[in-house]
Amino acid sequence: MSQVKTVLAIESSCDETAASICQITDKGVILLSNIIYSSLEIQTKYGGVVPEQAAREQLKAIIPVIKEAQDKPKLDKDQIDALAITLGPGLIGSLLVGVETAKTLALVWKKPLIPINHLLGHFYANWIIDPKNPYPTLPAFPCLGLLVSGGHTDLVFITGHGKYQYLGGTRDDAAGECFDKSARLLGLPYPGGPQISKYAQSGDPNKYQLPRPMINSQNYDFSFSGLKTAVSLLAKKLQPKLQDPQVLSDICACVELAIVDVLVAKTLKATKLTQANCIIVAGGVAANTKLTEQLINQANQLLPKVKIFIPPVNLCTDNAAMIASAALYNPVPVDPLKIQADPGISLSNP
Ligand code: KG4
Ligand code: ZN
Numbered sequence: 195m196s197q198v199k200t201v202l203a204i205e206s207s208c209d210e211t212a213a214s215i216c217q218i219t220d221k222g223v224i225l226l227s228n229i230i231y232s233s234l235e236i237q238t239k240y241g242g243v244v245p246e247q248a249a250r251e252q253l254k255a256i257i258p259v260i261k262e263a264q265d266k267p268k269l270d271k272d273q274i275d276a277l278a279i280t281l282g283p284g285l286i287g288s289l290l291v292g293v294e295t296a297k298t299l300a301l302v303w304k305k306p307l308i309p310i311n312h313l314l315g316h317f318y319a320n321w322i323i324d325p326k327n328p329y330p331t332l333p334a335f336p337c338l339g340l341l342v343s344g345g346h347t348d349l350v351f352i353t354g355h356g357k358y359q360y361l362g363g364t365r366d367d368a369a370g371e372c373f374d375k376s377a378r379l380l381g382l383p384y385p386g387g388p389q390i391s392k393y394a395q396s397g398d399p400n401k402y403q404l405p406r407p408m409i410n411s412q413n414y415d416f417s418f419s420g421l422k423t424a425v426s427l428l429a430k431k432l433q434p435k436l437q438d439p440q441v442l443s444d445i446c447a448c449v450e451l452a453i454v455d456v457l458v459a460k461t462l463k464a465t466k467l468t469q470a471n472c473i474i475v476a477g478g479v480a481a482n483t484k485l486t487e488q489l490i491n492q493a494n495q496l497l498p499k500v501k502i503f504i505p506p507v508n509l510c511t512d513n514a515a516m517i518a519s520a521a522l523y524n525p526v527p528v529d530p531l532k533i534q535a536d537p538g539i540s541l542s543n544p
Contacts, residue, residue, distance in 0.1 A: 196219075196276045197275070198276045198306070198308075198430060198521070198522060199218055199275055199306070199477060199522075200215065200216070200217045200218075200269070200273060200274050200275050200288070201215070201216055201224075201274070201275065201276050201277070201278050201521045201522055202263065202264070202274045202276075202277050202278070202516040202518070203214050203215075203216070203218075203259075203277070203278035203279070203280075203310075203514040203515070203517035203518035203521060204256070204258070204260065204277070204278070204279050204292045204295060204384075204514055204517070205287055205292060205312070205513065205514040206247065206252050206256065206280065206284075206288050206289060206291050206292030206515075206519045207280050207282070207283065207284025207288055207292075207312045207512065208243060208284055208285060208344070208512055209232055209233050209236075209237050209243045209248040209251075209288070209292050209512075210230055210231065210232045210254040210512045210515050211230075211231045211232075211233075211252045211256050211259050211292075212228075212229060212230040212231070212259065212262035212296060212512065212514035213227075213229050213260045213262070213264075213290070213480070213514050214226075214227055214228040214229065214268075214270060214513065214514035214515040214517070214518050215227045215263055215264065215266075215274065215518065216322070216398035216515055216517065216518035216519055216522060217522075218522040218523075220286070221323055221330055221332075222322065222330050222332050222334070223318075223321050223322045223323060223515075223518070223519040224267070224322075224323065224325060224520055225322055225325075225498075225515050226266070226267035227262070227263040227265075227266035227267050228263070228266070228508075228513060228514065228515045229259050229262045229266070229514075230259075230287075230512075230513055230514070231251075231255040231258075231259050233247070233248055233251035233252070233255075234300075234385070234448075236251065237384065238280070238383050238384050241250060241378060241383070241384050242287055242374070243285070243384075244386050245285045245286075245288070245402055246365035247285050248285060248287070248288050249261055249285070249287030249288050249290070249291055251366055252288055252291040252292070253291055254308050256291055256292065256295050257295075257483075260295070260299075263406040263514070271303045271305070274303075274305065274309055274462060275305070276293045276305055276307070276521065276525065277296050277298075277300050277303075277305050277306070277307050277308070277525060278300055278307075278308040278309075278310055278518055278520070278521030279292055279293055279296035279297075279307060279308070279309055279310065279364065279517070279533075280292060280293075280310055280311075280312045280315060280514075280517050280518050281293065281309040281310060281311060281312075281399070281533065281534075281535060281536050281539065282311065282312065282535060282536035282537050282538065282539040283311075283312060283313065283345070283536070283537055283538060283539050283540060284312060284537055285537065286535060286537045287452065289535035289536075289537055290535050292535075293533065293534070296530075296536075297530040297531070298534065300526055300530040301530050302529075303501060305329040306329075306525075306527035307527055307528060307530045307533070308521040308524070308525055308526060308527050308528070309528050309533050310517045310520045310521055310543075311539055311541070311544055312356075312444050312501050312512075312517070313341055313346055313348070313540065313541050314356070314520055314541065314544070315516045315517045315519075315520040316341055316344070316476035316477045316516055317339050317341065317352070317474055317476045317516075317520075318516050318517075318519035318523065319366065319490040319505035319509035319510065319513070319519065320332075320333055320474045320476065320504075320505055321333070321516070321519050321522075321523060322509060322515055322516070322519050324366050324429060324506075326380055331501070333471075333472050333474050333503050334471045334472060334501075334514065335352060335353055335354055335470065335500070336351060336352060336353045336468065336469075336470050336471060336522045337351075337352045337469065337470055337472050337473065337503075338350075338351060338437070338461065338464050338465040338468055338470035338472070338474070338484065339351075339352050339358065339473075339474050339475075339476065340457065340461045340473065340474070340475050340476070340480075341370070341477050341479070341541065342369045342370060342457060342475070342476070342477040342479035342480055342485070343369060343370055343476075343477030343478050343479065344367065344368065344370040344385070344477075344478055345363070345368050345370065345371060346363065346370075346477070346539045346540065347362075347363055347364040347368040347369045347370075347416050347418070347543070348362070348363040348540075348542070349361040349363065349414045349460065349461065349462070349464050349472065350363075350414070350541055351468045352474070355523040355524055356523070356526075358462065360541055360542045361414040361464055361468075362413055362414025362416070362460075363414075363415065363416065363417040363541070363542060364415070364416040365415055365416065365417045365419040366417050366418065366419035367417075367419045367422055368418065369416070369418060369453050369456075369457060369479050370385075370387060370421075370477070370479045371418065371451075372418035372421055372422050372449075372453055372454065373385075373386045373387035373390050373449070373479065374386035375425075375426040376390060376421075376422060376449045377389050377390050377423050379426050379429045379434065380421075380425075380429055380445060380446070381436065385478075387478060387479060387481070387482060388481070389446075390446045390449055390450055391446075391450060391482055391483065391484065392446075393439075393442055393443045393447075394443065394445035394446040394447040394449075394450040395443075396439075396440075396443045396445075397442075397443030397444040397445070397446050397447030397448070398443075398447055398448075398515070399438075399447040399448055399450070400448070400451075401444040401447070401448060401449035402413050402428055402444065402445060402448045403443075403448075404421060404424050404425065404428070404448050404449065404452040405420055405421055406421075406452055406456050406459075407420045407421055407456065408456065408460075409455065409459050409490040411468050413458060414463075414464055416456060416457075418453065418461065421449075421452055421453070425445070425449055426536040428445060429445070432445070450482070450483065450484050453479075453485075453490075454482070454484050454485045454488050457479075457485060457489075458488045458489050458492055459475045459491065461473060462489075462492060462493060462496055462497065463474075465493070465497055465500055466496070466497060467504040468498065471501065472500055472501040472502065472503060473489070473493065473500060473501075473502045473503070474502075474503045475489065475503065475504045475505075475532055476505065476510070476516075477510065477512055478511045478512070479486060479509040480482070480504055480510040481507045481508075481511060486504050487505075488514045489502060490502055491524075493494050494502075494518045
C-alpha cells in the first residue's frame, strides 16, 4: 500500500467512544486530535460497566465523536490516508458499534482499513511524542512490555513493530480488576483504581499484611484473585471501622503496594532475563503513580541502563490515539467486508 502518514482511528472496546487523527513523522507520532466520550458517569451508578447500556450510548456518540476528531485539525477525508479500528478484545456490543462504523466509512470514503488489537494498541501510546519536546526519545527494540489494563495483565518481549513473544499473563483476575474489585469490597465507586490510589496517598502501606501472589514463581504469570480474597477477609474483619478514613486509607495503601510489588518484581525479572533495552508500560493501571514511581526507582537501582517509557495519564486509559499510532507503525489493511469484531482476541491469541 502507498505510504500511510495520516490515520483516523476509532476505538469503542469498553464504555468509551473515541476517535483520533494522528500523523507519523521521523521523530514519532503526532496527535492532531484525540476525542473521547465516556459513559462512565452512567456506568458508575451501577458499580461497573453495563454492556448493553454502554453500547446504546456509543451508538449515539460515534458519529459526533468522529466528526469532532476531524473538525479539530480541520482535515477533510482526502487528507486522511487510512482508517484504523479496534477489532477486540472488549465488549461485543461496544466493539460492533466501532467496527461497523469504520467498515462503512472505509467503503464510502474508499480508504484502507487497518484492524488493531486493542492490547497491542495500548503499547503504542509510547510512540506518541510531546510536540513541545524538541528531542523526543522513542522506545528502542527489544523492549519488555508490561500491559496492565482492566481485564489484562501481560508481559511480552517486543522485538520489532508488531513482533513480540508472549511471556506470561494473569491466570485469573487482572491487576486492574483487582483494584476495581477491592474498591468495591471497601465501598468505593467504579472504577476502583483511581479511588484506591487517592485514598492510599494518606495511608500506611505496611499497616496490614497482604499476600504478593506468585511474586517468586519461576514463570512470568500472575494471579490476583487470592489477593482480592485477602482484601475481602480484611474488610470483613475491620467492617465497623471502614467508615474511619484513616483505616480505609491504610487498607488502600496496602492493596496498592501489594499489586505494585508483584508487577514491579516480575517486570524487572523479565527485563533482566530477556536483556531488553527498555521497559514500556501500557494500560489504565499505568496511570498509577505508585506503580510508575516504584518501577522507575527499582529499575534505576537494579538495571540502570534500561530506559522506562510510561504514557501520559490521558493516553494510559482507553483512547483512539494509541490505535492510530499502532496502525501507523503496522499499516496492514484488510478488506472491510472481511473483518469482524472479535471480543476474544488477546496478546497470547492475537
Ligand atoms: O486500559 P483501560 O483504560 O481499559 C481497559 O482496556 O480495560 O484500564 C482500565 C483499568 C481499570 O481497572 C481502572 O481501575 C484502572 O485501569 N486504573 C487505575 C488507575 N487509573 C485507571 N488503576 C490504578 N491506579 C490508577 N490511577
Ligand atoms: Zn484498554
